[in-house]
Amino acid sequence: NSPIPKQIPATLIPGDGIGPEVVEATVKVLEALGSPFSWDIQQAGVAGVTSAGDPLPAATLTSIRKNKLALKGPLTTPIGEGFRSSNVRLREEFQLYANVRPAVTIVPGRFEDIDIVLVRENIGGFYVAHEYYIPVGDDPRAVAVSTGINTREACKKIARFAFEYALKNGRKKITVVHKANILKALTGIFLEAAREIAREYEGKVQMNDMIVDACAMQLVLNPWQFDMLLCTNLFGDILSDQMAGLVGGLGMAPGANIGDDCAIFEAVHGSAPDIAGKGIANPISLLLAAGQMLDHVGHKDLALRLRTAITDTLNKDHVATGDLKGKASTREFTEAIIRRLQAA
Ligand code: ATP
Numbered sequence: 001n002s003p004i005p006k007q008i009p010a011t012l013i014p015g016d017g018i019g020p021e022v023v024e025a026t027v028k029v030l031e032a033l034g035s036p037f038s039w040d041i042q043q044a045g046v047a048g049v050t051s052a053g054d055p056l057p058a059a060t061l062t063s064i065r066k067n068k069l070a071l072k073g074p075l076t077t078p079i080g081e082g083f084r085s086s087n088v089r090l091r092e093e094f095q096l097y098a099n100v101r102p103a104v105t106i107v108p109g110r111f112e113d114i115d116i117v118l119v120r121e122n123i124g125g126f127y128v129a130h131e132y133y134i135p136v137g138d139d140p141r142a143v144a145v146s147t148g149i150n151t152r153e154a155c156k157k158i159a160r161f162a163f164e165y166a167l168k169n170g171r172k173k174i175t176v177v178h179k180a181n182i183l184k185a186l187t188g189i190f191l192e193a194a195r196e197i198a199r200e201y202e203g204k205v206q207m208n209d210m211i212v213d214a215c216a217m218q219l220v221l222n223p224w225q226f227d228m229l230l231c232t233n234l235f236g237d238i239l240s241d242q243m244a245g246l247v248g249g250l251g252m253a254p255g256a257n258i259g260d261d262c263a264i265f266e267a268v269h270g271s272a273p274d275i276a277g278k279g280i281a282n283p284i285s286l287l288l289a290a291g292q293m294l295d296h297v298g299h300k301d302l303a304l305r306l307r308t309a310i311t312d313t314l315n316k317d318h319v320a321t322g323d324l325k326g327k328a329s330t331r332e333f334t335e336a337i338i339r340r341l342q343a344a
Pocket residue numbers: 018022074075076250251269270271272273274275280281282283284285323
């Protein structure tokens with residue numbers, strides 16, 4: 001165990017829509033917490049197009065490559081030909097093959113005591129979106145084709161990541177989510193690889209598997225049966241939003257994108273253009289992502305203090321943003337968390 005450095009350089013991307021608002025809130029809270037990060041602010045998304053003519057400017061990529069660590073607000077993909085999702089490009093560029101999305105009940109809601117970690121394969125599957133049309137007659141787009149790619153190597157790698165995560169975090173069971181009855185190749189190979197890796201962890205971490213549609217239903221009927229989910233890219237995208245719904249919505253859902261030598265932390269939600277600029281966004285997703293980032297660099301104590309301050313602000317001070325049926329603005333909520341940190 002190498003000592004934890006006092007100053008950790010990290011790239012900070014404000015992003016689009018509510019991005020700058022939740023990023024500002026998070027930076028303030030981290031300051032009050034005494035976080036070790038020293039920020040290098042870079043643009044991406046529509047903000048990248050505006051400032052550098054590119055949704056993923058070279059300076060941003062260089063900064064992430066150097067720091068190997070980033071906290072990122074949501075990025076809007078500009079509509080139009082030639083723009084690929086900047087989020088997907090970032091995952092590919094830095095080979096961030098693992099997406100870790102925890103869903104934990106913080107506020108009592110429709111479901112109590114939810115505590116599930118979803119691990120999503122992050123650079124393969126249907127999400128690579130290699131798509132094309134086949135013309136028929138005078139219709140140039142008569143047939144649409146999408147291809148998904150899963151390599152055995154990549155499937156084994158994400159499975160190993162999930163089992164190692166389980167070991168390190170005291171998780172006991174991994175449910176592998178697939179559609180191997182229909183997508184026998186694309187998701188069958190994923191299940192096969194997971195089974196192979198699971199053998200190495202016998203007696204330590206259990207594995208079972210579930211077809212994705214059944215899993216969607218079970219997540220609502222009996223979410224407490226799940227400890228960890230291991231999903232292909234597209235299924236993980238969908239089920240992680242569903243899991244966010246179990247614990248209060250997209251404002252509560254953080255995500256870590258992890259590769260062999262780089263990690264980017266983000267909120268699961270998008271840029272929420274419908275509420276951007278109104279000062280009412282819930283910053284908890286990004287705050288929890290910052291918590292994951294603190295865990296990642298070995299500051300588990302700070303991450304715990306941060307999560308406790310969020311929980312106490314919601315449940316003891318009863319301060320919350322509108323999406324959680326509270327009345328606080330982003331700023332008021334942020335100030336309440338900072339008061340909690342200062343009182344602790
Ligand atoms: P994008 O195209 O960037 O994904 P979107 O239109 O899909 O944007 P999301 O950000 O995914 O929007 O949000 C979906 C809904 O959830 C919106 O109604 C939005 O207002 C709400 N929402 C998302 N994030 C938050 C948040 N942090 N606080 C409050 N409401 C949120």
